[in-house]
Amino acid sequence: MDGTNAMTSRLGAVSTGSALELRGVTKMFGALAAISDVTLTVRPGERRAVLGSNGAGKTTLFNCVTGDFLPTSGTIRLFGEDVTTFPAHERIRRGLRRTYQISLLFTGLSVADNVYLACRGVSRGRFSLLRPRRGDPLLTRSAELVEAVRLTAARDRLVSELSYGQQRQLEIALALAGAPRFILFDEPAAGLSPTERAELVAILTGLPSHIGFIIIEHDMDVALRVAESVTMMHNGRVFKEGTPAEIETDPEVQELYLGGGHG
Amino acid sequence: MADITKSRTDTPTLWVERVHPAVWALGLVMLFMPAFANGFWLFQVFGWTFILGMIALSLMFLAGYGGMVSLIQMTVAALGGYGVAILGPSGVAQISLGLPWWLYVPLAIAIAALFATLVGALAVRTEGIYTIMITLAMASAFFYFTRQNYGIFNGYSGFNLVVPPQLFGVDWRQPVPFYYLTLGCAALAYAAVVYVARSPFGLALQGTRDNPRRMAALGFNVTAHRIAAYTFAGAIAAVGGILLVWQNAQIAPGTAGLPAVFDILVIAVVGGLRRPSGAFVGAFIYVLLRTFSPDVLTAFGLSNERFKMLIGFGFLAMVVFSPDGVLGLWDRWRARAGRRDPLTGKERG
Incomplete structure (x- = not known):
């Protein structure tokens, strides 16, 4: 793992203090904007939950960050380095990781x-x-x-x-x-039993503190227990950002996402 | 899958202990074959089996581990054969350079491997049927090019009198030396494939077969890995091609004609693409059919050209009844035999 440490120190020189920085990222599929004008900054070691209904653009966001798709416009910086046009394997070698929904x-x-x-x-x-x-x-x-x-x-x-x-x-x-430095978790709890969910929360909260992550999760229990900040997405746009407590009590969010049933 | 992961941590065993006794027996039989087989069997049947087996092995490596069905392998082999004919001595003195063997053999392999790399660089950007089509197109182009190019490939007539060098005072085209030469090369190629399949490169290749997208998400350059697989397979095919030229003492465009290109696919599929040994099983069956079916056919009053029909039916039957080849049939038979009671022969619940 010496190579990765060397890489860390090399990149440390150009780091501007954010682990992941998206500016105006838009991804079009034909005429459909899967995500539009997403601007997002995550500090190193920060744990962020991305919430939103199906089709809000969460997984497309991940695919743009890992390089599975190139964004139509906007820039993506990873630890200060502009990786917008890098192939996936080059981003991974810089400490980015992801898990897949399926x-x-x-x-x-x-x-x-x-x-x-x-x-x-x-x-x-x-x-x-x-x-x-x-x-x-x-x-x-x-x-x-x-x-x-x-x-x-x-x-x-x-x-x-x-x-x-x-x-x-x-x-x-x-x-x-x-040596992961930033991980994207795409619905890691989907399909797990309650016991397995508890194990998952233990694994996530037990990660070394320098490893930041973004987690997409529908299970609010999991998402709000492991995250210290929350980004709400709606129709491909960033809708709200805040702490779990702020998001949970936000009337607009409740109306839009949690619905009346969640009370 | 051979399970080497177990042996890495459990009680240490020597690799010789992990080889099945039947494999040792087969190895011994192979080693002492010249004691009970005549020259025809050694040179024509076994020599040819090992050669075709190596070329099919190169396809098995790409298709079985890499998920890439390449029809260029016979062409790469033929280019290796042309390489020794052009760079070394042959009956066509105005073209052949007559370099020493230690120069023309590695050069021929290197040129063929480079060609395989270039073909790979184009082919790996395609998937499935398109890989088959693009490699077939290039194989076809090579055939017509060699037939029309007289400056390098001597066109329609090709090269004759291409024989192995008289190394250590041995005539390597005599049945017994040629048998050991081809056996040695085939064993080395087989061992190389088995070994590399469990190396980081081989594992990564199998990873790109199962899930190229995830491989990229683990930091692997999938395209580069696939191209490198073509290079590795190309080198093996080239060795097979060189031995093939030495066996026939000549090479012409027909060596890599489309029938020969398809034969390699048939051999690999009939033998089974899942394990390296399948290539040699397929080659042995093919050579037996090619060698003996004309006699059988003429005995029944049919034209001996009909052997192609037999091979075709065999291929068809294999694809329908056992898509994983003869080895697949064998695996299923073993699995069923394992469930049977050894005394009564009845299947256990």
Whole structure:
């Protein structure tokens, strides 16, 4: 992980004090603006929840930040560096991570191999033709990550054989590989049982404090317990920003998103 | 999947202990084959099996691990063969450069691998059927180019008298030396693929097969990985192509004609794309059919050209009944046998 530390210090020089900074980001699909003119700043280590109904543009926002899509206009800065036109893998190598709403895992490989690949993706030797030796630091690190998301018992099983909840846990392990500095969690609690949700909250709140994240979550219990600030999105625009308490009590938000039923 | 992850942390075992006894037995039989097989079998049947197996292995690597069905592998092999014919000595003295073997063999492999890389660079931007189409188009273009180009490829007639160098005073085209030469190369290529499949590069390639988008989100350059896979597979195909030229002592455009291009696909699919051994199983079946079906057909009063029909039916049957090839049939038979009671032969609940 020496390479990443070197990268951290190199980037530290150009850092302007924000982990993620979006300015006027717009993404059009044909004539439809999935997100329009989104401006958003997240400090390093800050934990932000992004709320909004279906179609509010939350996942499109993530896709623009990770580089799955290029925005139609606007700029995206990651730790001060303009990454607007960078390919996804270059952003990941700068400390950005994400999880997917629908698990995107390597179903033909084992749990251990999935995590090992994630660790390898952000370090040197991605093209190495030599098998890792016993005691390879990345193997040790992947074993720790498998342990951290409580999958040690399933480490040699193929991902296609895992339960849904286990796949969600593995999804998080992949995002924690390497030296993440900022993570985008896309509905990590979707489809989890109440017990699994409690474990998820424990994993998220237990993250080292220098790791900031944005979490998209429909489950308000999860979202408001792990986040210190909230951004509400509506029809592709930023609608409100504030602390969880402010958002929860905001009459406009209640009317728009929480609805009467939530009281 | 071979499970190496287990062996990394559990009680340490030597790699020799993890090889199945049947594999050792097969290896011994292969090693001592010249003691009980005649020259025809050694040179024509086994030599050809190993050669075609290597070319099909290069396709298996791309398709099985990378999810990229490339029809360029036979062309890459032929370019390797043309490489030794043009750079080394041949019967066409006005073109062939007659370089020493230690120069023309690596050069031929390098040129073929470079060509595979360039084809890969174009092909990896496409998916599925488009990859097949673009590689087929390039294979076709290569065939017509070699047939019409007389300055380098000597056009329709190609090159004759292309033989392996007399290394260590051995005539490597004699059945026994040629058998060991092809066996050695095939074993090395097989071992290389098995080893690389579990290396970071091989794992990453399988990752791009399962989920290219996630691979990018883990920091991998998916395009670069796929192109590198073409280079690796191209080098293996080139070695097969060089051996093929040495076996036939000649090369002409027909070596990489479309029938030959499709034969490699048939071999790889019939054998099974999931494991490297499938390529050699498929090649053995193909060579047996090619070698012996004419006799069988003429015995039934049919034209011996009809062997293509037999191969075609075999391919059709395989695609319908066992899309994962002969190895897939074998796996299912083993799984069923494992559920049977060894005494009564009945399936267990």
